[in-house]
Amino acid sequence: MDHSSTRNTSGTETSSSSSVPSANVKSADHMDSSPRLDAILPAGSELPVVQFRGVTKKIGSKTIIDNLTLDVPRGRVFGFLGPNGSGKTTTIRMLVGLMSITSGDILIEGQNIRTHFEEAIAKVGAIVENPEMYKYMSGYQNLMQYARMSPGVDKQRISEVVQFVGLGNRIYDKVSTYSLGMRQRLGVAQALLHRPRLLVLDEPTNGLDPQGIRELRDYLRALSREEGTTVFVSSHLLSEMELMCDTVAVINGGRLVDVRHLDASTTAADGAGVKMMIRFETDQPELAAQLGGGGLVSGSSWTIAADRQEIARLNALLVNNGIAVYSITPIRETLEDQFLAMTREGERHE
Amino acid sequence: MSDFVQLVWNEMLKIYLRVSTWILLIFLVVISPTMLLLMHMSGYSLGAHQAIEQSFTMYFLVILFSLIIASDSVAGEFATGTIKLLLIRPWKRWKILFSKFLSVALFTLVLTLLFLLVISVISYMLFPSSSSALFGDSEGSLFLLLLYNYIRALLLASFAFMLSALFRSTALAITLAILLYFAGNIITPLLHAFLQPKDYWIVKIFLPTNLDLTQYMKNPNGLFGVTSIGWSLMVLAVYFVIFMLISWWSFTKRDVKA
Numbered sequence: 001m002d003h004s005s006t007r008n009t010s011g012t013e014t015s016s017s018s019s020v021p022s023a024n025v026k027s028a029d030h031m032d033s034s035p036r037l038d039a040i041l042p043a044g045s046e047l048p049v050v051q052f053r054g055v056t057k058k059i060g061s062k063t064i065i066d067n068l069t070l071d072v073p074r075g076r077v078f079g080f081l082g083p084n085g086s087g088k089t090t091t092i093r094m095l096v097g098l099m100s101i102t103s104g105d106i107l108i109e110g111q112n113i114r115t116h117f118e119e120a121i122a123k124v125g126a127i128v129e130n131p132e133m134y135k136y137m138s139g140y141q142n143l144m145q146y147a148r149m150s151p152g153v154d155k156q157r158i159s160e161v162v163q164f165v166g167l168g169n170r171i172y173d174k175v176s177t178y179s180l181g182m183r184q185r186l187g188v189a190q191a192l193l194h195r196p197r198l199l200v201l202d203e204p205t206n207g208l209d210p211q212g213i214r215e216l217r218d219y220l221r222a223l224s225r226e227e228g229t230t231v232f233v234s235s236h237l238l239s240e241m242e243l244m245c246d247t248v249a250v251i252n253g254g255r256l257v258d259v260r261h262l263d264a265s266t267t268a269a270d271g272a273g274v275k276m277m278i279r280f281e282t283d284q285p286e287l288a289a290q291l292g293g294g295g296l297v298s299g300s301s302w303t304i305a306a307d308r309q310e311i312a313r314l315n316a317l318l319v320n321n322g323i324a325v326y327s328i329t330p331i332r333e334t335l336e337d338q339f340l341a342m343t344r345e346g347e348r349h350e
Numbered sequence: 351m352s353d354f355v356q357l358v359w360n361e362m363l364k365i366y367l368r369v370s371t372w373i374l375l376i377f378l379v380v381i382s383p384t385m386l387l388l389m390h391m392s393g394y395s396l397g398a399h400q401a402i403e404q405s406f407t408m409y410f411l412v413i414l415f416s417l418i419i420a421s422d423s424v425a426g427e428f429a430t431g432t433i434k435l436l437l438i439r440p441w442k443r444w445k446i447l448f449s450k451f452l453s454v455a456l457f458t459l460v461l462t463l464l465f466l467l468v469i470s471v472i473s474y475m476l477f478p479s480s481s482s483a484l485f486g487d488s489e490g491s492l493f494l495l496l497l498y499n500y501i502r503a504l505l506l507a508s509f510a511f512m513l514s515a516l517f518r519s520t521a522l523a524i525t526l527a528i529l530l531y532f533a534g535n536i537i538t539p540l541l542h543a544f545l546q547p548k549d550y551w552i553v554k555i556f557l558p559t560n561l562d563l564t565q566y567m568k569n570p571n572g573l574f575g576v577t578s579i580g581w582s583l584m585v586l587a588v589y590f591v592i593f594m595l596i597s598w599w600s601f602t603k604r605d606v607k608a
Contacts, residue, residue: 096438098606122440132431136368145363148356149439190435 047110049074049198049230050095055104057090057254064090066254067104072198072232077224079245080234081339087254088234089129092202095232096126109197122150125196127204131187135176139167139186142175143193150194161189165219181212188219199223201233205240217244238339250339277331278311279303283324291317303331354445361453365419374415375464382408382465383472390476399492401473402466406495406564412465413503413531416458420510421523423450424601428518433606443602447515451597454511458503466496491567498563505561505586505593506531512593515600534558542573550576560585 048071057065065087072078082088093099095106097113097120106113111120133142140158147153162171165185175183184204191199199220205213221244223229235241241248242262250257282288285302289295292314295304306314311328318325365371385408386401396404424447427433437443510527517523538559545553553559553574560582565573572578 093606098434098437100603100605118440118442121438124438126435126438128434128438130431132435134364134367134432135430137363141363141367145360146435146439148360149441151440 046074048072049109050232051105051107052091052095053105053107055091055094055106056102057087057094057099058102064254065094068251068254068256069104070249070256070259072230073247074230075224075228076246077220077231077233077244079241079248080232080251081236081238081241081248082234082251083236086252088236088251089202090254091251092126092128092200092232092234096124096128096200097121098128122194123197124200125191125194125198126200126202127184127187127191128200128202130206131183131190133175133183133186133190136174138174139171139178139182139189142186143171143190146190146193153193157193157195161192164192165189166215180207181209181215184208184212184216188216192223195227197230199229199231201231203235204233205235205237213240220244275305275307275310277303278306278314279327279329279331280314280318281326281329282318283326287321288318288323291321291323300326354449357441357446357449358452358456361423361449362456365453365457371419374418375461378411378415378461378464379468381411382468384408386469386472386476396477398470398473398477401477402469402492403495405469405473406499408469409465409499409503412458412461412499413506414528415461416454416503416507417510417527417531418524419457420454420507421514421527422520423454423511423514424597425514425518425520425523428606429520437606444598447598447601451508451511451594454507455504458507459500462496462500462503494567495564498567501563501586502561505590508590508593508597512597512600515597518600530558534561538562538573545574550574553577554581555585557585557589 050070050072052068052070055065055068056063068091080088080091090099094101095108095113097117101114108120109123111123113120133139134145137145140162143158143161147158162168165188167182167185167189170178170182171186175186178186191201201220204216208216217240220231220233224231233241233244245262247259247261249259280288280302281300282302283300285297285300288302289297289304292302292304295302297303304314315325315328382405385405389396389401389404424433427436436446439446506527509530510523513523513526514520534557541553541556541559554577559573560577562573563579563582566579566582569575570578572582
């Protein structure tokens with residue numbers, strides 16, 4: 001509900017193919033205001049919440065981020081994945097204006113973070129690395145600090161947010177007495193105070209215990225589903241990304257390596273005609289391999305490439321020949337395997 | 351856009367919600383009157399007003415404590431990492447910096463007024479012999495004494511504030527600021543003793559020799575006889591602008607990597 005009304009009120013639409021190539025970066029400067037975008041860009045798809053346009057960051061002679069062009073679509077949990085030192089944090093710092101951009105532009109809701117910082121950042125809530133708070137203040141006093149800095153955040157909103165992250169009465173205790181999990185919750189609370197359209201989290205699961213990670217995941221899902229907030233989350237933990245994100249962009253060595261939709265890749269693998277590795281656990285794996293025409297035998301399992309129809313056919317074949325089938329498991333190539341393959345490739349290029 | 355006053359209020363809370371600040375304040379209240387107690391014990395007969403003026407020797411406490419707070423103002427946020435959450439609010443960096451400087455200037459003012467209150471009360475308690483009213487004949491001179499000392503504290507605080515923004519290290523900022531303060535106090539009499547009059551152009555532009563404006567209460571041409579109150583105020587203004595420009599550049603133009 002909230003999500004769709006958001007689309008209508010923003011009223012600004014563009015196609016994702018509108019990202020300006022790096023050669024035209026300079027000209028992007030004067031087309032960053034949304035009314036003009038409205039006028040020039042074709043209707044039909046909505047304005048991405050974040051547009052990276054040929055973003056480059058150099059420190060000295062070292063190129064940290066190399067010509068990054070990427071659109072973050074609305075209402076998604078968007079993962080930003082890469083090994084340590086790949087430029088994730090640098091990208092996030094440029095996104096929230098903590099670091100300057102050497103060349104290129106970052107637009108948030110169509111507002112350029114470089115030229116319209118106040119307007120652009122007002123739409124963003126973020127935790128950059130750890131949620132560091134004023135330890136000598138209570139959680140509530142910390143939230144008041146940020147509430148005073150954003151228009152339209154009243155006491156009512158603060159209690160809403162405190163309730164959402166479940167800090168309860170501990171909010172009145174000094175932050176120095178908080179556990180890491182509670183600090184993370186307070187961090188999420190400060191990021192949500194001003195109802196941002198975009199929530200940016202840098203390595204949010206660092207140092208959290210499994211319960212804390214699960215809570216965080218639930219918050220993010222709830223936010224994206226119920227409030228239509230777009231979540232941009234960076235991590236080097238693939239398993240986490242798989243559970244949290246709809247879309248994942250993979251970065252390595254400062255370059256964008258791949259963008260993929262997680263739901264799409266997994267459903268496609270279930271479709272007919274797509275072969276994947278299937279493991280049959282049986283009492284006679286050698287016989288099964290003989291009947292099924294090849295495959296790999298190890299222990300009590302027999303593994304073979306098959307699509308959906310073939311799985312059913314093979315199962316019937318085994319059962320009809322008196323082989324007991326205990327389990328049939330598809331072996332999916334995980335995101336992790338793909339990720340490792342991609343990042344290794346990236347390294348070879350350098 | 352929310353009110354700029356809210357920003358200054360935030361910065362003041364960051365100073366006054368800390369236990370360490372209150373320890374400084376208690377220190378100031380306890381130690382400022384020691385000079386008066388010593389004079390009282392050695393049987394000086396002074397008027398309360400004279401006693402207050404004498405007590406300004408202890409004003410260095412205000413300067414020292416101001417330097418501590420000023421040094422921590424920017425650097426402390428970098429040390430704890432809170433700077434990252436502070437700078438991602440819909441406020442331009444220079445406005446945040448300005449709110450921080452105002453909070454430091456106000457803190458120095460609070461210390462100055464607290465100092466005045468404490469030494470006035472103790473002076474009247476220990477030296478009640480004087481019949482003169484609190485700000486009797488020399489009301490003007492006491493006000494000037496307070497103002498000149500405050501200007502000096504403020505300028506040193508802005509120096510510490512600049513170092514805080516430049517080095518992003520509280521320890522380094524405190525050390526260098528206190529060094530400038532004490533070295534200035536030592537070098538000025540040395541210059542007075544050994545510097546040849548033909549080289550007096552140095553003292554005209556040297557910060558420490560212009561810092562102490564109370565020198566013009568004794569001699570309108572200053573300690574060296576070559577400056578005036580107007581000249582010194584101008585020199586201090588130039589230094590102040592330089593300190594502010596460096597703070598501004600450090601705070602607004604550089605990347606945050608903390």
